[in-house]
Amino acid sequence: MPKVALFNQTGKKLKDITLSDAVFGIEPNHQALYDVVKAQQASMRQGSQKAKTRAEVRGGGRKPWRQKGTGRARQGTIRAPQWRGGGVVFAPVPRDYSIQVNKKVRQLALRSAYSAKLSANGLQVVDSIQLDEFKTKAFLQILTDLKMSGRTLFILDELNEMVFQSASNIPGANVFTWNHASVVDILNADHVVVTQGAVARLEEVLG
DSSP, X not given: OOEEEEEOTTSOXXXXXXXXXXXXXXXXXXXXXXXXXXXHHHHTOOOOOOXXXXXXXXOOOSOSSOSSSSSSOOOSOTTSXXXXXXXXXXXXXXXXXXXXXXXXXXXXXXXXXXXXXXXXXXXXXXXXXXXXXXXXXXHHHHHHHTTOOXXXXXXXXXXXXXXHHHHTTSTTEEEXXXXXXXXXXXXXXXXXXXXXXXXXXXXXXXX
């Protein structure tokens, strides 16, 4: 079972704790990570692109000139794709890009992401994150005390509006509850800070 240090939000080490092997100590499954990341990125696509085919553009109801005798190429409509203002060949239409992934694969990908972060020394556990006021400066102090730089993801055990709002103006800092942090969020972060309560919830659900 992996052992990690437990800190408070001021950066002081409190004690060592043991994490669950089933969640934080597995061999990362790269196929599951790939499938879930691909599905999450695909679901972010709007799929609202649209262009008109020759059946949808306006005009072109009559033949522009007779079939034979003019010396010009035969044409059936001025809204064919080769005409200016004509329809688009194989025009894109609105579609749903989402990909379905099994629940067990999603859970395996989450366990793999957490385990990969821990093995790369990119995961830190704190007892809690609390603020007394809505203030960006106060959250910046937490980042400084914990010696966090770059993209940092904070995972809380429950929604804390004060912490969430205080971090919203800081580039690279993101705050999520334990059940809303995705595989993409975890992998994109340079550092992942998880509260002790969130660790317990993750071990309960994913273990």
